[in-house]
Amino acid sequence: MVLTVSELFGNGMVLQREREISVWGTAEKHVKITVDFQGRTAETVSDGEGKWRVKLPPMPASRGGVLTVRDRKETVTFENVAVGEVWLAGGQSNMEFYMRYDKDLKAQLPECENPDIRFFDYPRVPCEKAGERRDYSAFGWWRTCTPENLQWFSAVGYYFARDLQRALGVPVGIVGCNCGGTRSCCWMDEETIRECGPEWLEDYEKGVAEIGDLAAAEEQYLSLAFTDNSNPFENAILDKFMYGIPQEEMAAGLAGMEENMLVGNRIGPWHEWRPAGLYRRMVEHICPFTLRGVIWYQGESDETHPDRYADMMCGLIGLWRRRWGAEMPFIMAQLAPYETGGQAYPALRERQVEVTERMEQVWLVPTGDVGSDYDIHPKEKQPIGVRMALSARGHVYGEKLLCDAPVCAGASRDGNSAVLRFGNAAGGLTVKGNRVQALEVLAGDSAVPPESWTAEAEGDALRIRFRDGIPAEKVTVRFAKTPYFEVNLYNAAGIPAFPFAAEV
Numbered sequence: 001m002v003l004t005v006s007e008l009f010g011n012g013m014v015l016q017r018e019r020e021i022s023v024w025g026t027a028e029k030h031v032k033i034t035v036d037f038q039g040r041t042a043e044t045v046s047d048g049e050g051k052w053r054v055k056l057p058p059m060p061a062s063r064g065g066v067l068t069v070r071d072r073k074e075t076v077t078f079e080n081v082a083v084g085e086v087w088l089a090g091g092q093s094n095m096e097f098y099m100r101y102d103k104d105l106k107a108q109l110p111e112c113e114n115p116d117i118r119f120f121d122y123p124r125v126p127c128e129k130a131g132e133r134r135d136y137s138a139f140g141w142w143r144t145c146t147p148e149n150l151q152w153f154s155a156v157g158y159y160f161a162r163d164l165q166r167a168l169g170v171p172v173g174i175v176g177c178n179c180g181g182t183r184s185c186c187w188m189d190e191e192t193i194r195e196c197g198p199e200w201l202e203d204y205e206k207g208v209a210e211i212g213d214l215a216a217a218e219e220q221y222l223s224l225a226f227t228d229n230s231n232p233f234e235n236a237i238l239d240k241f242m243y244g245i246p247q248e249e250m251a252a253g254l255a256g257m258e259e260n261m262l263v264g265n266r267i268g269p270w271h272e273w274r275p276a277g278l279y280r281r282m283v284e285h286i287c288p289f290t291l292r293g294v295i296w297y298q299g300e301s302d303e304t305h306p307d308r309y310a311d312m313m314c315g316l317i318g319l320w321r322r323r324w325g326a327e328m329p330f331i332m333a334q335l336a337p338y339e340t341g342g343q344a345y346p347a348l349r350e351r352q353v354e355v356t357e358r359m360e361q362v363w364l365v366p367t368g369d370v371g372s373d374y375d376i377h378p379k380e381k382q383p384i385g386v387r388m389a390l391s392a393r394g395h396v397y398g399e400k401l402l403c404d405a406p407v408c409a410g411a412s413r414d415g416n417s418a419v420l421r422f423g424n425a426a427g428g429l430t431v432k433g434n435r436v437q438a439l440e441v442l443a444g445d446s447a448v449p450p451e452s453w454t455a456e457a458e459g460d461a462l463r464i465r466f467r468d469g470i471p472a473e474k475v476t477v478r479f480a481k482t483p484y485f486e487v488n489l490y491n492a493a494g495i496p497a498f499p500f501a502a503e504v
Contacts, residue, residue, distance in 0.1 A: 001050050003027045003074040008289045011079050012142040014118050014173025016086040016290040017061045024053035027071050037067040059083055061170035084171030086291050089157035091298030093180030094377060099158055100151035101242040103379040109147045117145035117161045119153050121176035122282050124229050126272035133222060134230040159385025160295055167393050177282050183301045184312040185275040187283060188319050193275050196315035197308040204275050207267055218270045226260040247374040293329035293396060295388050300335060303344035309351035314358050329361045329396050331388045336378050337371025339484035346481055349499055363391045366405040368480050368487030368496045387495060402426050402493040408500035418464040418504040425460040428492025438485035443472035475504040
């Protein structure tokens, strides 16, 4: 057997600083393996299957290193190796969403070149036959941030890495582990799904039973250009959609693709959306690459079972932490405003908040000012990546700064006004515009006409003044509790407020 090292290791890679660094691969059975890096050496002996793994000791940030792995016959060498901060960018298409399509791409190109920002996208190979028939060489190697490479980077991941690198002054590596359309169940093992959301397994088993000829269905799937994600920029129709087109044109285009979508969305044992599929095909291959934490943007495709989402994400986070053997921080993106098909999103957003309440070291960043009423892929990702980096700087790296969204902390009556108090406002709650958007007031179950009240920010509070007095004994103030909304209520750090409902 030839000496190999995990595909995560390559020229130009970034290794995690100040943590033990796992290095692993395969070789002949029962041979001595030696790994050298930065004057440190780790040794082991391959097991009866030829597998081996070592841990290099923690080391500080550095650049330009050479890592060598050798057995009695061969030596594998990796050059231009950096040590810094490594984060995994996980989720579905809004994390996968490439800088190629980002609203601010042109503005970023002249200033993006930075040898201290590097990306590795793990190939999205859904099944063994896809790997045999499609060329995934566009992925699976470390790219340094240059104008030529920028279009390949996750937009959220790039803006996160850019701001983190500026703040910390060390190399930052992003490992992409994401795939469009995936449910949470795709990213965990069967046991965790059975415990946290057995409905997903039941749906899958029922769907497989209805397919009939599995071999024919798999061949249809593999034969469609629509399902080929080995080079995402070569699919002219999807490429056009991702750039963004008018709503009418998008609807017409989707209607014209119905047959392809029917075949491509039939979930069988070959499909990337099958339960546990990408956990086996991607996550298990990336683990135990040493990470600082995870940024996560996913949940749109969990709309079938929205009430299960908190259980599923808590199960996923717990599983990943056990597999990595570390309490890795998770920074999640709130589901962005979306009207067409987003009816379950208000419930999913509530479950996302629940995850942060049930799990330690899990935080959520708001997206309420960067949504789209008809496009599930909003084109402005910079605010999301920036807020994720801000969250990491405050919560993970210990900077003293305001890094969380304003959260309604209670409400009271004051004469003819309802006063809503906010946490994470730092005395600077502001409204960008003439009127607070996405705000509604209910007297009992009836909407109070907007012309009968006004809302304005006062320090850490939002005051709602009623022209004719508070209209009922029970008044409910709801904010951003619809599938689509546009938030313009911010704190002193420019972070928009989370959705809330408060009784006065």
